Amino acid sequence: MCVLLGTWCGVAGAAVTINFNGLSIPSQFPTYTNSGVTFSAVGGGDLQAVLTPNTTAGITSTLGIDPAVFPFMQAVIASEATHVYIGLGDFDTDAETLFLNAFDASDNPLDSDDLPTDTGDASLHTLSVSAPLGGPYISYVIFGATGGLDGSSVSADEFVYCSPTCPSVIPAPGAILLGAIGVGLVGHLRRRRTL
Numbered sequence: 001m002c003v004l005l006g007t008w009c010g011v012a013g014a015a016v017t018i019n020f021n022g023l024s025i026p027s028q029f030p031t032y033t034n035s036g037v038t039f040s041a042v043g044g045g046d047l048q049a050v051l052t053p054n055t056t057a058g059i060t061s062t063l064g065i066d067p068a069v070f071p072f073m074q075a076v077i078a079s080e081a082t083h084v085y086i087g088l089g090d091f092d093t094d095a096e097t098l099f100l101n102a103f104d105a106s107d108n109p110l111d112s113d114d115l116p117t118d119t120g121d122a123s124l125h126t127l128s129v130s131a132p133l134g135g136p137y138i139s140y141v142i143f144g145a146t147g148g149l150d151g152s153s154v155s156a157d158e159f160v161y162c163s164p165t166c167p168s169v170i171p172a173p174g175a176i177l178l179g180a181i182g183v184g185l186v187g188h189l190r191r192r193r194t195l
């Protein structure tokens with residue numbers, strides 16, 4: 001599904017949003033795939049559906065590999081992406097640093113975003129990353145929090161990606177200019193004929 005969101009994706013952009021609202025709470029699963037994106041916990045373990053700070057369903061990881069630490073989460077984007085946005089929020093009401101890191105298909109870091117949050121901050125915060133213009137594009141992202149209680153004790157929601165393979169529906173500026181010249185010329189000729 002391609003939804004035009006020019007503000008987020010740029011002139012030729014189209015965005016896909018995954019809101020997790022179809023997930024049942026509580027539920028636990030090793031992976032979650034929706035709209036060409038597969039979510040999982042980094043290093044193994046499960047994900048679970050939880051109520052996020054925006055009071056709708058989202059995901060977080062589960063304790064398991066290390067029984068005291070929530071692992072980071074990752075999202076693999078089948079079509080790759082030019083931009084990725086994610087909402088991250090707390091469920092331990094601890095101070096921590098939210099992060100979103102982007103990588104290409106060869107595991108090279110492309111971009112990163114982070115945001116320190118204070119104790120008691122129960123808001124969903126949007127983080128974003130971008131690929132270089134023309135690529136290489138974002139193959140996967142890793143996200144979560146560091147420095148707080150119990151490892152990556154945050155939930156995720158409102159995942160948005162902009163696919164480089166989505167068809168553009170916005171004409172290039174050159175095409176718009178040529179079209180405007182053509183319309184003006186036809187109007188001028190019509191006016192001359194009527195005189």
Ligand SMILES: [Ca+2]
Nearest residue numbers: 019056057157
């Ligand atoms: Ca949601």
Ligand SMILES: [Ca+2]
Nearest residue numbers: 090092148153
């Ligand atoms: Ca936390």
